[in-house]
Amino acid sequence: MTIYETEQEIIDEFSLFGDDWEMKYEHLIDIGKSLPLIDPQYKTDDRLIKGCQSKVWLHSELKDGNLLFRADSDAIITKGIVGLMVRVLSGHTPAEIMGAKLEFIDQIGLKEHLSPTRANGLVSMIKQMKLDALAYSVKN
Amino acid sequence: MESQAIHTATLDLSKIREDFPILLRKVGGKTLVYLDNGATSQKPKPVIDALVHYYDFQNSNIHRGIHKLSQEITIAYEKARETVQKHLNAAKAEEIIFTKGTTDSICLIANSFSKTFIKPGDEILITEMEHHSNILPWQMYCEENGVSLVVVPVTPEGELNLQDVKSLLGPKTKLFAFTHVSNTLGTINPAKELIALAHAKNIPVLIDGAQAIPHMKVDVQDLDADFYCFSAHKTFGPTGVGILYGKEKWLNAMPPYQVGGGTIKTVSFKKTVYAEVPLKFEAGTPHIEGGIGLAVALDYMNAIGLDHIAAYEQELLAYATKKLSAIDGLRIIGTAKEKAAVLSFVIEGLHPMDIGTLLDQQGIAVRTGHHCTQPLMDYYGVPGTVRASFAFYNTFEEVDKLVDALYKAIKMLT
Numbered sequence: 381m382t383i384y385e386t387e388q389e390i391i392d393e394f395s396l397f398g399d400d401w402e403m404k405y406e407h408l409i410d411i412g413k414s415l416p417l418i419d420p421q422y423k424t425d426d427r428l429i430k431g432c433q434s435k436v437w438l439h440s441e442l443k444d445g446n447l448l449f450r451a452d453s454d455a456i457i458t459k460g461i462v463g464l465m466v467r468v469l470s471g472h473t474p475a476e477i478m479g480a481k482l483e484f485i486d487q488i489g490l491k492e493h494l495s496p497t498r499a500n501g502l503v504s505m506i507k508q509m510k511l512d513a514l515a516y517s518v519k520n
Numbered sequence: 521m522e523s524q525a526i527h528t529a530t531l532d533l534s535k536i537r538e539d540f541p542i543l544l545r546k547v548g549g550k551t552l553v554y555l556d557n558g559a560t561s562q563k564p565k566p567v568i569d570a571l572v573h574y575y576d577f578q579n580s581n582i583h584r585g586i587h588k589l590s591q592e593i594t595i596a597y598e599k600a601r602e603t604v605q606k607h608l609n610a611a612k613a614e615e616i617i618f619t620k621g622t623t624d625s626i627c628l629i630a631n632s633f634s635k636t637f638i639k640p641g642d643e644i645l646i647t648e649m650e651h652h653s654n655i656l657p658w659q660m661y662c663e664e665n666g667v668s669l670v671v672v673p674v675t676p677e678g679e680l681n682l683q684d685v686k687s688l689l690g691p692k693t694k695l696f697a698f699t700h701v702s703n704t705l706g707t708i709n710p711a712k713e714l715i716a717l718a719h720a721k722n723i724p725v726l727i728d729g730a731q732a733i734p735h736m737k738v739d740v741q742d743l744d745a746d747f748y749c750f751s752a753h754k755t756f757g758p759t760g761v762g763i764l765y766g767k768e769k770w771l772n773a774m775p776p777y778q779v780g781g782g783t784i785k786t787v788s789f790k791k792t793v794y795a796e797v798p799l800k801f802e803a804g805t806p807h808i809e810g811g812i813g814l815a816v817a818l819d820y821m822n823a824i825g826l827d828h829i830a831a832y833e834q835e836l837l838a839y840a841t842k843k844l845s846a847i848d849g850l851r852i853i854g855t856a857k858e859k860a861a862v863l864s865f866v867i868e869g870l871h872p873m874d875i876g877t878l879l880d881q882q883g884i885a886v887r888t889g890h891h892c893t894q895p896l897m898d899y900y901g902v903p904g905t906v907r908a909s910f911a912f913y914n915t916f917e918e919v920d921k922l923v924d925a926l927y928k929a930i931k932m933l934t
């Protein structure tokens with residue numbers, strides 16, 4: 381599936397909830413809870429993306445030309461959104477990741493979580509994902 | 521309803537709430553429950569009207585024109601200064617300096633008082649419960665000038681131990697700066713006693729009153745405070761303006777901090793003679809309508825009655841404390857005997873930010889995080905707290921809504 385297709389899949393999933401904030405957030409929380417925990421060895425300070433309030437850890441590695449992400453957060457809603465990002469971006473080539481627009485977050489009504497003032501580290505995480513992609517594309 | 525039972529203080533809440541247009545706002549389809557007053561308070565109609573009236577009718581610069589508008593607004597601005605003077609019971613209007621806010625007031629002292637009265641090797645005493653605004657100006661000053669910053673620890677309840685204060689006020693201490701009310705814990709520090717301890721050793725005291733002025737009567741002469749700061753925006757006035765009260769004897773001996781238009785008697789390239797207080801500390805065109813709006817806000821509070829406000833808020837706090845304490849796994853951070861209407865808490869196993877996000881979805885505005893008091897968070901070993909901070913326009917029903925919303929958030933998160 382392309383990045384765009386996964387985004388569409390998530391938009392479809394969330395469209396079931398309509399305006400029901402409770403169902404939407406319960407879904408996010410479920411994703412957060414089911415996200416495989418990042419291996420503690422990668423939960424180091426140099427992989428820590430510090431939001432002012434919640435912390436996000438990101439680990440990336442290149443396998444067969446595709447970049448694999450694993451991530452974690454100490455806040456469960458943040459972790460749910462992190463989970464969506466990983467689902468969309470992980471397993472694609474650095475070039476694809478750098479080009480991803482990630483408009484789905486806006487379309488599923490979670491844009492406020494990506495505001496730079498939100499202090500949850502998500503904006504920085506996306507930046508870091510793209511930076512990692514850039515770094516790997518330069519290396520290869 | 522249970523909430524009515526202990527509600528005995530006399531405030532006409534429905535009338536008061538009508539004065540705050542923003543309280544009618546809907547957030548996500550629900551009527552806003554605004555419990556972030558510690559960050560900033562809402563403004564009553566008279567304050568909003570005063571700002572509009574200023575631009576509709578009065579706008580002009582102060583202290584410089586001979587024309588009618590300028591004279592009128594100068595008089596209004598100076599009258600606002602007198603309103604603040606009376607509100608704090610300062611001895612003279614000249615002891616009231618308009619600043620940009622609490623932070624600006626503290627920076628003024630850290631940059632000016634220090635030049636005359638502090639030298640390398642001296643100490644400045646603060647406390648562990650200070651807002652960053654009452655830490656960083658001192659930390660930066662101390663680092664640059666070879667002065668030591670000494671910190672009074674807090675007790676687990678979130679109080680200061682007077683014995684600790686006494687022993688840390690030493691021969692080298694040149695200033696004791698502490699918060700009147702903690703923005704994170706709600707603790708009301710015994711300001712008068714603390715000042716007396718410092719004065720017994722001839723040490724002047726600066727009080728950060730940002731969180732006290734919205735909740736209680738403050739009398740700077742009774743306290744015998746040397747400096748007292750607060751922000752208009754936290755006490756129902758406009759943003760961008762605040763107050764530094766200082767005893768005249770200190771202000772007269774202090775050099776100007778920022779200089780420019782308005783601060784002088786005469787200027788030449790060889791020698792400039794600065795104006796008297798307060799003008800020597802008020803460089804440039806000030807926040808004129810802000811000062812006037814602040815006076816209207818203080819008048820508004822006084823019309824309700826500061827004692828009534830304090831009594832009502834104490835009942836609100838007691839009610840909220842009781843209801844929140846009944847929630848499983850909830851721990852209140854800050855359990856001092858004397859508290860203002862500020863409630864910080866954490867819930868076992870849940871991240872404060874998740875709780876805040878789910879409260880926000882239910883129309884309830886609280887603050888989460890470290891509240892600009894990171895050293896305190898370290899002390900309590902939490903990444904942050906959820907903080908509900910109340911004002912006199914908050915109701916018992918709003919406390920009920922907070923509690924219901926919390927139960928829902930907990931259920932969703934666990």
Ligand SMILES: Cc1ncc(COP(=O)(O)O)c(C=O)c1O
Nearest residue numbers: 621622623651653703728730751
């Ligand atoms: C205790 C305390 N001191 C200082 C400040 C800083 O106030 P301002 O941002 O208005 O300068 C605050 C505001 O949060 C506060 O709560």
